[in-house]
Amino acid sequence: KTSMDLASEEMKVKSWFEQDPLIKGNLETFLVDTDTQAFIVIQDDTVLYEKYLNGAQRDSIVTSFSAAKSFVSTLVGIAIDEGEIHSIDDPITRYLPELLERDPRFAKITIRNLLNMSSGIKYVENGFINGDDALTYYYPDLHALALKKTTIVGEPGKTWLYNNYHPLLLGILLERTTGIPVAKYLETKLWQPMGAEYPASWSLDSSQTAFEKMESGINARAIDFAKLGRLYLNGGTLNGQKILSEEWVLQATRMDPNINRAEYYPPWMDQPYGNVYHQLLWWGVQQADGSYGFAAQGNYGQEIFVYPEKHIIIVRNGEKYGIKPEEWLGLFMAFAKNVNR
Numbered sequence: 001k002t003s004m005d006l007a008s009e010e011m012k013v014k015s016w017f018e019q020d021p022l023i024k025g026n027l028e029t030f031l032v033d034t035d036t037q038a039f040i041v042i043q044d045d046t047v048l049y050e051k052y053l054n055g056a057q058r059d060s061i062v063t064s065f066s067a068a069k070s071f072v073s074t075l076v077g078i079a080i081d082e083g084e085i086h087s088i089d090d091p092i093t094r095y096l097p098e099l100l101e102r103d104p105r106f107a108k109i110t111i112r113n114l115l116n117m118s119s120g121i122k123y124v125e126n127g128f129i130n131g132d133d134a135l136t137y138y139y140p141d142l143h144a145l146a147l148k149k150t151t152i153v154g155e156p157g158k159t160w161l162y163n164n165y166h167p168l169l170l171g172i173l174l175e176r177t178t179g180i181p182v183a184k185y186l187e188t189k190l191w192q193p194m195g196a197e198y199p200a201s202w203s204l205d206s207s208q209t210a211f212e213k214m215e216s217g218i219n220a221r222a223i224d225f226a227k228l229g230r231l232y233l234n235g236g237t238l239n240g241q242k243i244l245s246e247e248w249v250l251q252a253t254r255m256d257p258n259i260n261r262a263e264y265y266p267p268w269m270d271q272p273y274g275n276v277y278h279q280l281l282w283w284g285v286q287q288a289d290g291s292y293g294f295a296a297q298g299n300y301g302q303e304i305f306v307y308p309e310k311h312i313i314i315v316r317n318g319e320k321y322g323i324k325p326e327e328w329l330g331l332f333m334a335f336a337k338n339v340n341r
Contacts (some may be wrong), residue, residue: 032321
């Protein structure tokens with residue numbers, strides 16, 4: 001498109017967003033007020049809107065927080081595609097046998113259970129120092145934490161509970177099956193093949209153990225985060241190269257119709273804008289008419305949102321949420337539903 005066409009598209013994006021009551025007027029004012037660093041809207045592989053605010057630039061490094069979990073999911077899918085991991089339904093003790101020494105019930109937990117946040121492993125968010133949130137984020141030896149400190153309190157597959165021990169266990173599993181650090185696997189199997197413009201890094205637990213934080217900490221440029229959304233939008237293929245199986249993409253991004261939501265999910269996941277779900281470390285929302293969007297999401301409102309029907313990708317990075325966490329997903333769904341194709 002010409003520069004004039006793109007300027008026109010940018011104005012359309014602004015006008016569509018500014019119709020939403022959350023915006024309350026000017027889009028850029030809203031983005032500044034919500035401490036947004038980067039905001040990118042892409043449709044049909046064309047960047048329609050790209051703004052960097054609050055001191056950020058196009059080459060500024062932003063962190064993923066828990067959006068890293070969707071990268072972990074992708075790496076597990078690639079490892080299964082390549083035969084490094086036998087099956088998503090393997091018991092995790094096939095790869096982490098030492099867990100059996102502490103509790104034989106670990107044998108019932110599958111890789112799918114970890115990816116779907118339904119393992120039955122205990123996780124309590126509260127507690128500044130000893131809470132599981134703090135431990136999984138700050139502990140200097142995350143290998144030991146995941147392998148020696150985890151305990152089981154429920155049956156796998158019964159209920160959903162957001163649990164940062166899951167990506168840690170998946171990271172150890174990836175190390176053992178691929179034989180290389182997880183960041184190196186990300187670099188060679190995903191970052192380079194999907195055509196990232198800039199290098200990236202993955203924060204470690206400590207210099208002694210040098211294990212990627214797994215549940216967070218991928219540090220990159222916002223435009224490269226968009227490429228993960230583009231990979232899933234295109235069914236696992238980018239730049240003419242098959243990176244991930246389409247079957248994995250569908251499993252990760254579509255709501256499972258066999259789940260009894262009332263028993264499996266907490267009530268807050270039924271939102272006015274649709275039914276929120278969580279599959280293979282990806283978030284999604286399905287509306288009554290069957291339309292859906294999915295997203296990699298992280299603390300403080302890090303978002304890689306995809307709306308397949310309109311070929312839309314939205315990336316938002318920020319230093320705080322600015323609005324309620326669930327409102328970002330509702331805002332993006334409303335925009336995507338109303339935008340023309």
